[in-house]
Amino acid sequence: METLIVTENLCKTYLIGGQQLMAIKNINLAISANEYVALTGPSGSGKSTLMNLLGALDSPSSGTYWLNGKDVSSLQDPELAAVRNKQIGFVFQTFNLIPRFTALENVALPLLYANMGPEDRIRMATEKLCEVGLSKRLHHKPNELSGGQRQRVAIARALVNNPTILLADEPTGNLDSKTSDDIMDLFENLHHAGNTIVVVTHEADIAQRALRVVRLTDGQIESDIIN
Numbered sequence: 001m002e003t004l005i006v007t008e009n010l011c012k013t014y015l016i017g018g019q020q021l022m023a024i025k026n027i028n029l030a031i032s033a034n035e036y037v038a039l040t041g042p043s044g045s046g047k048s049t050l051m052n053l054l055g056a057l058d059s060p061s062s063g064t065y066w067l068n069g070k071d072v073s074s075l076q077d078p079e080l081a082a083v084r085n086k087q088i089g090f091v092f093q094t095f096n097l098i099p100r101f102t103a104l105e106n107v108a109l110p111l112l113y114a115n116m117g118p119e120d121r122i123r124m125a126t127e128k129l130c131e132v133g134l135s136k137r138l139h140h141k142p143n144e145l146s147g148g149q150r151q152r153v154a155i156a157r158a159l160v161n162n163p164t165i166l167l168a169d170e171p172t173g174n175l176d177s178k179t180s181d182d183i184m185d186l187f188e189n190l191h192h193a194g195n196t197i198v199v200v201t202h203e204a205d206i207a208q209r210a211l212r213v214v215r216l217t218d219g220q221i222e223s224d225i226i227n
Helices: 047-054 077-087 103-113 118-131 147-159 177-192
Strands: 003-016 019-032 036-040 062-067 088-091 165-169 197-201 212-217 220-226
Touching: 003 047, 019 047, 019 220, 036 047, 036 177, 047 062, 047 165, 047 197, 077 088, 088 147, 103 118, 103 147, 118 147, 147 165, 147 177, 177 197
Parallel strands: 036 197, 036 212, 088 165, 165 197
Antiparallel strands: 003 019, 003 062, 212 220
């Protein structure tokens, strides 16, 4: 199976109050195509820092990160932005939808940045919204949707560019337990459809829905277990 993510001795150090804080230390991790992985651990364990590095939102202090065969760790900000736009679909806890846009317009937005024509944008955005079960909510704005529906719009937006990986940061953090189960069912369906998914969560029950659980403690990998 093709390996999509490889990190070697990945480290990230922050300067806080004149002192250096090493948030992650010597992370060695490989994730293959069509894996469904949860990154978990307590607050302060380094999982959010690792997510930012895997998502090309930040650069490591040392070590190497390859994404789809490309050394991302050596790239500068404009190049990192290109990697994010083309290869990574993000799903955030707070949805990050534009309030004045409809569901269709929110999902189509990344395609506008990709210089795609209007007809193709509408077609692809509609397809993704149908995939996540929102075929009857295309023209609703976020304030007309439930929390679970807003998260489905965010997932459709993350998928519309056909990214290499789908990276979800606490995707059920603002949802009730029933809606959380529905969203995790959707992730399972997306995985079965061939998507590579990495979910970052501090919730043990959410992590257990993934097929592989990588647990971080004090900035290091404590365990890496196949469910």
